Amino acid sequence: MSLWIEQGFSIKEVMTFAGHSSIQMTMERYGHLFPSPDHQKAMAMVEAKLLG
Numbered sequence: 001m002s003l004w005i006e007q008g009f010s011i012k013e014v015m016t017f018a019g020h021s022s023i024q025m026t027m028e029r030y031g032h033l034f035p036s037p038d039h040q041k042a043m044a045m046v047e048a049k050l051l052g
Helices: 002-006 011-018 023-033 037-051
Strands: none
Touching: 002 011, 002 023, 011 023
């Protein structure tokens, strides 16, 4: 599952692939692995500083 999330699959796609009956079930198990917008912004800033 974590590889699908790292590759940018949506919550709905992960839910379907995992065979979960609801998005709630997926988020209870894997929600912490989905990056938040704040996380994405912070990582973009780190990348810009490292790579110019």
